[in-house]
Amino acid sequence: AQSVTQLDSHVSVSEGTPVLLRCNYSSSYSPSLFWYVQHPNKGLQLLLKYTSAATLVKGINGFEAEFKKSETSFHLTKPSAHMSDAAEYFCVVSHYNNNDMRFGAGTRLTVKP
Amino acid sequence: DTEVTQTPKHLVMGMTNKKSLKCEQHMGHRAMYWYKQKAKKPPELMFVYSYEKLSINESVPSRFSPECPNSSLLNLHLHALQPEDSALYLCASSQDVRRLVAYEQYFGPGTRLTVT
Numbered sequence: 001a002q003s004v005t006q007l008d009s010h011v012s013v014s015e016g017t018p019v020l021l022r023c024n025y026s027s028s029y030s031p032s033l034f035w036y037v038q039h040p041n042k043g044l045q046l047l048l049k050y051t052s053a054a055t056l057v058k059g060i061n062g063f064e065a066e067f068k069k070s071e072t073s074f075h076l077t078k079p080s081a082h083m084s085d086a087a088e089y090f091c092v093v094s095h096y097n098n099n100d101m102r103f104g105a106g107t108r109l110t111v112k113p
Numbered sequence: 114d115t116e117v118t119q120t121p122k123h124l125v126m127g128m129t130n131k132k133s134l135k136c137e138q139h140m141g142h143r144a145m146y147w148y149k150q151k152a153k154k155p156p157e158l159m160f161v162y163s164y165e166k167l168s169i170n171e172s173v174p175s176r177f178s179p180e181c182p183n184s185s186l187l188n189l190h191l192h193a194l195q196p197e198d199s200a201l202y203l204c205a206s207s208q209d210v211r212r213l214v215a216y217e218q219y220f221g222p223g224t225r226l227t228v229t
Contacts, residue, residue: 032215043117043203043220044156051215090155094215101215103155 002027004093006104014112019078021107023091026072033074034092034101035065044090050074061085086111117221119204125227128194134224136187136204144210145187146218147179148203156203162187163210194228201225 007022025031032051036044048059055067065076074091091104117138126132136145144163148156161169162181176198178190187204201223207216 034215034217036220041201041223041225043119043222044205044218045220046217049217101158101218106153106155 002031002093002095002100002102004091004102004104006089006091006107008107009105010108010110012110012112013081015083016080019076019081019085019109021076021089021091021109023074023076023104024072025074025091025093027093027095029095032094033065033067034094035059035063035074035076036090036092038088038090038106040087047076047089081109081111083111083113085109117204117206117219119202119221119224121224122222123225123227125229126191126194127229128196130194131190131192133191134189134202134204134226136189136221137185138206138219139185140206140208140219141184142206142208142219143184144207144216145181146205146207147177147187147189148205150201150203150223152200160189161210168210191226194226196228199226199228 004025030052034049035047037047038044047063048057050057050067058064063078065074067074089107092101094101120135146161147159150156158171159173160179165181176193180188203223204221205218207218
């Protein structure tokens with residue numbers, strides 16, 4: 001069965017420093033992987049997705065993620081955090097289709113001035 | 114237009130009330146979803162509609178009744194809810210629901226439901 005683990009429930013960074021949000025997945029097949037962001041009291045917004053094309057995926061707002069099959073990881077990074085990046089981030093894995101999407105528990109990103 | 118709209122934004126209802134949540138998209142998407150999200154938790158899938166037909170019901174109690182009148186609209190009818198049903202209800206849509214293809218989902222802003 002597929003699953004996804006976000007390794008940190010909370011990450012705190014200073015503005016202008018790099019962001020790393022970690023996600024590991026388990027899969028018997030080639031998965032599709034997504035990162036979504038949710039600001040307080042808002043819906044989810046897609047940051048980026050991996051669907052077996054390039055392993056380094058660039059998303060919106062300067063975020064990118066690298067698919068590493070050998071490590072079963074799909075970590076989200078950003079070179080320089082901005083105050084507006086403070087939000088909840090969800091890693092999502094799907095093996096078959098949209099009926100089979102599994103959300104990670106979420107990582108809350110705090111950005112300090 | 115990549116927007117999914119949801120109304121109302123907030124809803125307070127008593128346990129004997131009947132109310133409905135509404136979701137709309139005009140992206141030509143053929144799959145629509147209802148999720149329930151409790152505070153500090155990920156969204157939990159409730160229902161999936163594919164081509165206006167219910168394809169997934171994740172063992173949701175019958176006090177929640179979904180309806181898809183057409184390909185752009187999705188409703189969630191609520192009746193005799195319990196206080197533990199208080200949550201953020203999110204609607205989402207995707208291009209399709211097709212085997213071995215995972216499309217990105219577009220989410221609405223949600224309806225914050227409080228059951229008193």
